[in-house]
Amino acid sequence: MPVNERALELAMAAAQAASDKKAQDISIIDVGDQLYITDAFVIASASNERQVIAIVDAIEEALVNLPEKAKPVRREGERQGRWVLLDYVDIVVHVQHTEEREFYSLDRLWKDCPTIPFVDRDMVDAGAAAPEAQ
Numbered sequence: 001m002p003v004n005e006r007a008l009e010l011a012m013a014a015a016q017a018a019s020d021k022k023a024q025d026i027s028i029i030d031v032g033d034q035l036y037i038t039d040a041f042v043i044a045s046a047s048n049e050r051q052v053i054a055i056v057d058a059i060e061e062a063l064v065n066l067p068e069k070a071k072p073v074r075r076e077g078e079r080q081g082r083w084v085l086l087d088y089v090d091i092v093v094h095v096q097h098t099e100e101r102e103f104y105s106l107d108r109l110w111k112d113c114p115t116i117p118f119v120d121r122d123m124v125d126a127g128a129a130a131p132e133a134q
Contacts, residue, residue: 007039010070011028013063016120018042020058022046023044024046028040028041028115028116028117029107029114030113031113037089038092041093043093043106045096052084052096056078059086060072073089094106
């Protein structure tokens, strides 16, 4: 069963907020058929602890500013800033330091699940603004 509309809205908003803070390797994985506790994982990484926290803050702000506000029901790992988990029930966001991302390899662990394409709106805007080749 594909992710519901609310989960997709939250995942896209979280991914865009992460991208706006220069998160790397953003992926959205549809885990709904494998897990009954959530529909999707949003995974992003950063090169240092300060950036991990900045990305987490941006995601929380973006989701609370949606027309139908969303606040995490659980938050873990913020103190260390190496791997922060935000549980929004419909989605779970993992913001990881690059070293944790490589070591734990959530993408590989959930490789059998479909991914949901995410395109940074700045890339779309840049493509639209670029003149066409003649």
